[in-house]
Amino acid sequence: MKNPRTATLYRMVMPDHLCPSGLKAKWLLEKHGYTIEDHHLTTREETDAFKQKHDVATTPQAWINGERIGGYTDLRAHFGNPVRDKSKTTYTPVLVLFAMMALMALAAAFVTTGQPITILAAEWFVSFSMCALAYLKLRDVESFSTMFLNYDLLARRWVPYGYIYPFAEGLAGVLMTAHILDFISIPVALFIGTIGAASVFKAVYLDKRELKCACVGGDSNVPLGFVSLTENLFMIGMALWMLAKPALI
Structure with missing residues (x-):
């Protein structure tokens, strides 16, 4: 039986670039107990094709139980964590x-x-x-x-x-x-x-x-x-x- 807490993650893992947001997204999903199908995008061409296929502007992208959640910030919001609005003033x-x-x-x-x-x-x-x-x-x-x-x-x-x-x-x-x-x-x-x-x-x-x-x-x-x-x-x-x-x- 498939683990009901399953997530699919696509993130950039290249020889010259390891996406920090992708690492954060993986850590956040693991923190919440999800088993992750971790897919690496290893070239710029592969990344561009992925974004075009799914009509997204950025990576990483995460799915939880088949539903696309989005990137790292979207995952934070999904799990109820505060998300900083960079346009707002703060002390x-x-x-x-x-x-x-x-x-x-x-x-x-x-x-x-x-x-x-x-x-x-x-x-x-x-x-x-x-x-x-x-x-x-x-x-x-x-x-x-x-x-x-x-x-x-x-x-x-x-x-x-x-x-x-x-x-x-x-x-x-x-x-x-x-x-x-x-x-x-x-x-x-x-x-x-x-x-x-x-x-x-x-x-x-x-x-x-x-x-x-x-x-x-x-x-x-x-x-x-x-x-x-x-x-x-x-x-x-x-x-x-x-x-x-x-x-x-």
């Missing part, structure tokens, strides 16, 4: 970044001080975050500056500021991490943080515009809003703390 990238920077700051400060929770950890969380965000912008400064021009008040008046901003953020972050040259890092962080906060507040809360934030680079789907405002407020707060710190300690 996930920046939240993951902040979480990782917080853990790194706690770990680095613990090695330095031997204490689990310290002021140094809080300082490094902000400076590490500034460096990481600057890196994401610097991967493609052109794309970042284009998206930045949608809302930044200074960049819209002076376009080169969109190119300067990620370098300034990275410089301030590195100097604040090292606790050196405060006379450079403090005014830089205050300047870009204040302009950034004012720009986000105006665009989102006064003009009610729905925009994507350039904070994690020019290919971001992060919505401009509270998280973007928080990034700038962190920079302002860090600069003010460093100004006040000598008198408090």
